[in-house]
Amino acid sequence: MIAVLPSLLAASTVKSVGAVVAVLTLIGFVVYVVVNIRSGRDEIGSEIELAPNRKPYYPDEVLEGPRLTRALSTGLVLLAISALGLPLYWLNEPSRQDGAIAQFDATFVERGSLLFAPTADGGYNCAGCHGPGGTGGVAPPFTLTGAEGQFVAAVTWKAPAINTVLLRFSEEEVRDVLVYGRPGSPMPAWGALGGGPLTSQQIDELIAYLGSIQLTSTEAKTQSEEALRVQLGLEPGALIDYTDPAVGKAIFNLGLATGTAGGSYSCARCHTKGASYRDGDVSPANADLSNYIDFTDGSGANGFALTSGLVPRQFLTLDALIQFLRSGSKYGVLYGQRGVGSGRMPGLGDNPNTPEADDGMFTDGMLRAAACYESSLEGDVPPLGCKGSLPIPPAPQSGTLTMTGER
Ligand code: HEC
Ligand code: HEC
Numbered sequence: 278m279i280a281v282l283p284s285l286l287a288a289s290t291v292k293s294v295g296a297v298v299a300v301l302t303l304i305g306f307v308v309y310v311v312v313n314i315r316s317g318r319d320e321i322g323s324e325i326e327l328a329p330n331r332k333p334y335y336p337d338e339v340l341e342g343p344r345l346t347r348a349l350s351t352g353l354v355l356l357a358i359s360a361l362g363l364p365l366y367w368l369n370e371p372s373r374q375d376g377a378i379a380q381f382d383a384t385f386v387e388r389g390s391l392l393f394a395p396t397a398d399g400g401y402n403c404a405g406c407h408g409p410g411g412t413g414g415v416a417p418p419f420t421l422t423g424a425e426g427q428f429v430a431a432v433t434w435k436a437p438a439i440n441t442v443l444l445r446f447s448e449e450e451v452r453d454v455l456v457y458g459r460p461g462s463p464m465p466a467w468g469a470l471g472g473g474p475l476t477s478q479q480i481d482e483l484i485a486y487l488g489s490i491q492l493t494s495t496e497a498k499t500q501s502e503e504a505l506r507v508q509l510g511l512e513p514g515a516l517i518d519y520t521d522p523a524v525g526k527a528i529f530n531l532g533l534a535t536g537t538a539g540g541s542y543s544c545a546r547c548h549t550k551g552a553s554y555r556d557g558d559v560s561p562a563n564a565d566l567s568n569y570i571d572f573t574d575g576s577g578a579n580g581f582a583l584t585s586g587l588v589p590r591q592f593l594t595l596d597a598l599i600q601f602l603r604s605g606s607k608y609g610v611l612y613g614q615r616g617v618g619s620g621r622m623p624g625l626g627d628n629p630n631t632p633e634a635d636d637g638m639f640t641d642g643m644l645r646a647a648a649c650y651e652s653s654l655e656g657d658v659p660p661l662g663c664k665g666s667l668p669i670p671p672a673p674q675s676g677t678l679t680m681t682g683e684r
Contacts, residue, residue: 291373382485389486392479401474403483406436406463411490413438413532413539415557416463421569430564433557434463435533437541440490441497443630444638445605445623448484453620455480459579462553494628494636501638504537519642520663525650528643529574542638544647547580547621549573575654580622583654591616595661598648603627603637 335344393411394400408414418431442451455475456468467473468480475483492500506515508527517524529548533540534556545552551570559566575583591613592598603626606618626637626644639647649663 291369291376385482385485386489388479389482389484389489392475392483393486401467403439407439408436408539411439411442411487413536413541415536415539418558418560419463419554421566423568429569430566431560432554432566432569435536435540435546435553435557436463437546438538439487439541441492441538441541441638443488443491444494444497444628444636445625447607447620447629449608450620450629451484451487452480455483461579494638497638498640500538501531501542501643502640504532504535504542505643507535507537508532517642519646520649521646522650522653522663525646525653526574528639528647529650544580544651545574547578548575548583550576550578552578573654575651583651590614590655592652592661595645595648595652595663598652598661599626599644602639602644602648602651603635605629 334340391399392401393403395404396402403411404414406414406416414436416434416436419434420431421429423429446454452468454464456466456473456477457471458464458466458473460466465473467475467483469476502517503513505517505524505527506513508531509517509524511517528542529544530552531540531542532538533543533545533552540546540553543552550572551566555566555570573584577583592601593614597613601612601622603624605624606612606616606620606622607629608618608620610618612618612622624637625639625647626641627634628636635641649661652661652663
């Protein structure tokens with residue numbers, strides 16, 4: 278913010294100088310018109326006698342003397358002003374442009390925060406579901422309907438924290454979610470293209486606002502590990518044994534039962550049907566939810582089923598699977614053996630919006646434990662060599678997917 282101030286000031290100085298020049302010009306013009314009208318005389322006599330071109334003018338001494346000097350000096354001063362003014366303007370131009378950009382960004386963030394605000398303040402109440410500042414919350418009762426469209430129950434659906442959403446999804450991927458919503462969940466479509474009320478510029482403003490409230494990678498890693506300790510019943514700061522399968526299972530369902538960060542660190546919210554509301558309020562309390570909750574981990578929802586035999590094993594090595602969890606999927610890009618990404622699988626270990634590696638929400642230990650647990654769900658094929666304590670694989674140099682196995 279402090280670094281941005283000088284350039285903002287520069288922009289506003291240029292603006293105020295411009296305003297002063299405009300006002301002076303206007304005043305000068307008015308004075309000129311008034312003086313001209315007042316000095317105008319009524320026509321006297323005949324045109325032949327008093328025609329201006331017949332009036333005797335100054336003698337040569339005057340014309341070539343002080344008058345000439347005055348005209349030349351004025352010219353020199355004006356020339357000096359242009360000669361100095363243009364380079365000065367040019368020198369100031371980069372900071373003026375930076376200032377304009379910073380001001381644009383600040384305006385977008387400000388407008389985005391107004392869109393994010395509660396309905397009472399004229400906003401679209403993102404905070405009503407996603408929590409104040411997007412820290413995670415619950416969506417108000419979401420209606421589950423039966424095969425004939427009849428009411429089954431109202432449930433409270435966890436709304437993931439979105440103060441970390443740009444650590445796991447690219448801006449483009451977040452734009453897709455905002456424009457089209459998450460059909461089948463309480464998240465509505467907001468963009469005009471998805472049938473919502475917002476223009477594409479308003480969507481950009483929301484993304485700018487989201488950008489301004491993101492946790493750092495370190496903060497998110499600390500928060501996710503603390504949530505994991507709570508879930509495992511460990512003391513704050515205690516060592517976590519990432520080779521323990523129970524740790525993998527806890528990561529898969531991280532924060533859903535406790536509500537930490539709206540369950541945004543879990544895999545289950547996407548890969549297990551009903552995981553986002555199985556631990557919440559249900560009304561009526563005795564509703565028959567057997568078709569809606571208590572499915573096995575990874576039985577599939579918005580993200581594919583990961584369980585036995587339902588999907589071909591995409592990843593031939595543990596490293597390849599870890600790498601996929603780290604970077605997520607990208608629209609139209611191959612993952613694993615034959616997977617084509619839609620951009621909806623988040624990159625949990627690497628922020629896709631930065632060139633740096635490993636600046637996501639999960640530590641290497643978490644990625645490894647999640648990968649081992651995930652591969653154990655595949656059932657009819659053996660887990661990818663996760664027994665015992667394997668060393669944590671080194672972080673890859675780039676965030677790109679590499680094809681492994683036979684071609
Ligand atoms: C009625 C409640 C509700 C409102 C209002 C709402 N959301 Fe959501 N949103 C959700 C839920 C629930 C999900 C998760 C859906 C799922 O389980 O896949 C979600 C998902 C998201 C995601 C994807 C996050 C992720 O990691 O999967 C983003 C981004 C998002 N919402 C942004 C917004 C913004 C911005 C607004 C305001 C314009 C908004 N939401 C308003 C309920 C809501
Ligand atoms: C926001 C929703 C979401 C979350 C959270 C999520 N996934 Fe996914 N995942 C998907 C989607 C959607 C796909 C399908 C690929 C695509 O559409 O790009 C997928 C694909 C996968 C695949 C490849 C499946 C195949 O056979 O093609 C694996 C493995 C996987 N996810 C594991 C995980 C694990 C483990 C976690 C938690 C650490 C996780 N996912 C978290 C949405 C999610």
